[in-house]
Amino acid sequence: MPEVFNAPKSKDKNKFNGHRHVDEYSEIMSQEKPTRNYFKAFLPKPQKTAFDTQTGEENIILLLRQHPVTLFKQVVMVIIAVILPLLSSGSFFTDFLPASYILGLNLGWYLLVFSYTLATFLTWFYSVYIISDERIIDVDFVSLLFKDVSSAKIDAIQDISSKTSGFLASIINYGTVYIQTAGEQREIQFENIPQPAKVAAILNELMLEEEREKIEGRVQ
Amino acid sequence: MNFGFDTALLALVKLLFVVGGGLYFLFAFVVIRQIAIMKKTLITPLEIEISILGWLHLALTASLFLYFLFGL
Numbered sequence: 560m561p562e563v564f565n566a567p568k569s570k571d572k573n574k575f576n577g578h579r580h581v582d583e584y585s586e587i588m589s590q591e592k593p594t595r596n597y598f599k600a601f602l603p604k605p606q607k608t609a610f611d612t613q614t615g616e617e618n619i620i621l622l623l624r625q626h627p628v629t630l631f632k633q634v635v636m637v638i639i640a641v642i643l644p645l646l647s648s649g650s651f652f653t654d655f656l657p658a659s660y661i662l663g664l665n666l667g668w669y670l671l672v673f674s675y676t677l678a679t680f681l682t683w684f685y686s687v688y689i690i691s692d693e694r695i696i697d698v699d700f701v702s703l704l705f706k707d708v709s710s711a712k713i714d715a716i717q718d719i720s721s722k723t724s725g726f727l728a729s730i731i732n733y734g735t736v737y738i739q740t741a742g743e744q745r746e747i748q749f750e751n752i753p754q755p756a757k758v759a760a761i762l763n764e765l766m767l768e769e770e771r772e773k774i775e776g777r778v779q
Numbered sequence: 780m781n782f783g784f785d786t787a788l789l790a791l792v793k794l795l796f797v798v799g800g801g802l803y804f805l806f807a808f809v810v811i812r813q814i815a816i817m818k819k820t821l822i823t824p825l826e827i828e829i830s831i832l833g834w835l836h837l838a839l840t841a842s843l844f845l846y847f848l849f850g851l
Contacts, residue, residue, distance in 0.1 A: 611822075
């Protein structure tokens with residue numbers, strides 16, 4: 560039987576329209592296991608996850624969020640807000656308003672706390688930095704009502720640097736990755752992400768792979 | 780005289796509660812809409828759980844609004 564009818568060899572199995580699987584060219588990503596914990600801030604090869612502008616051949620390599628420690632201020636605020644009505648139970652409102660109004664005030668207050676917690680969680684959960692084998696995408700939900708999405712192709716990346724500043728950031732290992740691009744968006748920042756040096760190294764490996772694709776003519 | 784003043788003041792407070800509760804109820808709808816946009820932007824297997832949170836929030840704000848309207 561001619562060679563052309565033979566099934567693809569194992570190494571070619573992971574090729575998607577000229578793309579190799581990330582494990583084949585990235586030493587760092589080959590050591591990372593696919594994750595199913597969707598609440599993490601560092602999700603290598605996330606399963607059953609996609610984004611709205613994802614193309615058919617595009618694969619998510621890494622999904623990042625701000626490190627949970629950046630939510631410390633909000634958590635403290637929620638704790639204070641929860642215990643505040645208990646501390647102020649003898650306030651002037653109790654002398655002035657009937658019991659049903661006080662109950663309404665307390666219910667309203669706790670619902671506000673719930674709303675704030677929900678909004679903070681949603682903003683954190685959906686503000687993601689996505690690294691695919693084609694692009695980097697920065698999805699920012701600044702608040703519940705403001706969305707900002709910017710992206711750049713891997714081959715448009717010109718320079719990558721990472722910065723970890725502060726005592727806590729050094730201990731917990733989180734920081735910001737600055738990505739200079741040749742696109743309309745001159746700089747994309749992955750702010751307060753875990754393991755910034757590792758992310759910068761992964762991006763460098765992706766850039767090298769893009770170069771290799773061009774040289775070997777695997778670019779579509 | 781004093782009784783009339785207290786009643787009027789309570790009515791004003793109730794009106795503020797009802798208006799505030801109504802606006803809050805509308806905000807809960809905005810949250811539902813925003814959750815839909817967020818779910819479209821990033822698709823994860825947690826969509827149902829997050830939708831439930833949004834609807835729970837809406838149900839609670841609706842309950843509070845009804846309490847302000849009929850319970851005070």
